[in-house]
Amino acid sequence: MPTTDPAELLRAVTFDARGLVPAIAQDALTGEVRMLAYMDRDALEATVRTGLATFWSRSRGAPWVKGETSGHTLGVVEVLLDCDGDCVLLRVEPAGPTCHTGAPSCFSRAWRGERWTDGARPLAEVDALWATLDARRREPEASGRSYTRQLLDAGARRIGEKLREEADELARAVEGEGDDRVAAEAADVVFHALVGLVSRAVPWRAVLATLAKRRGVSGLAEKASRGA
Numbered sequence: 001m002p003t004t005d006p007a008e009l010l011r012a013v014t015f016d017a018r019g020l021v022p023a024i025a026q027d028a029l030t031g032e033v034r035m036l037a038y039m040d041r042d043a044l045e046a047t048v049r050t051g052l053a054t055f056w057s058r059s060r061g062a063p064w065v066k067g068e069t070s071g072h073t074l075g076v077v078e079v080l081l082d083c084d085g086d087c088v089l090l091r092v093e094p095a096g097p098t099c100h101t102g103a104p105s106c107f108s109r110a111w112r113g114e115r116w117t118d119g120a121r122p123l124a125e126v127d128a129l130w131a132t133l134d135a136r137r138r139e140p141e142a143s144g145r146s147y148t149r150q151l152l153d154a155g156a157r158r159i160g161e162k163l164r165e166e167a168d169e170l171a172r173a174v175e176g177e178g179d180d181r182v183a184a185e186a187a188d189v190v191f192h193a194l195v196g197l198v199s200r201a202v203p204w205r206a207v208l209a210t211l212a213k214r215r216g217v218s219g220l221a222e223k224a225s226r227g228a
């Protein structure tokens with residue numbers, strides 16, 4: 001986060017009659033929406049200067065650094081402004097759960113047409129699938145004899161066999177089968193890769209972090225660092 005003069009950003013923002021602008025915090029890697037709060041000019045300026053999400057507290061009547069007491073700060077990767085300048089989007093690196101309830105996201109209640117589901121998370125599909133599979137690992141009794149459970153119980157060797165098998169099927173689909181087959185075989189590879197990650201308790205987010213890191217350096221530098 002560069003600590004340059006935020007004057008140009010501040011000029012582009014339309015603050016409302018109370019001098020506030022809504023700011024949404026989104027996980028920079030997973031896309032998960034973490035929270036919504038309001039910023040005044042000072043809070044936005046402090047956010048850019050310090051690289052830590054800072055909001056306006058109506059109860060305290062002062063700017064507050066998110067996580068200043070809990071340690072669950074939001075490191076700001078990028079500040080985006082919407083088309084008419086009246087809403088800020090922060091792409092963040094969360095240092096822990098964001099909601100005061102201890103949930104990762106403040107948006108943890110889902111209305112699914114007839115009732116509330118607690119513990120929901122606004123995650124992209126692959127992260128959501130990882131979380132579902134990880135729940136099967138942590139609660140074996142609740143997952144019965146599901147396919148995932150069987151693979152996890154069978155262990156790393158069996159998971160590795162399935163991965164090789166599925167990768168081979170994907171390779172053959174890429175070589176000479178229809179687009180639907182390619183998508184289906186790639187889905188099988190991703191699914192089994194997730195089972196492998198879950199078996200080692202490695203989050204999908206760690207994979208995204210690795211990809212993001214590679215994207216951040218030049219292709220040549222990345223190749224050099226891998227000794228290729």
Ligand SMILES: [Zn+2]
Pocket residue numbers: 035098099100101105106
């Ligand atoms: Zn909350």
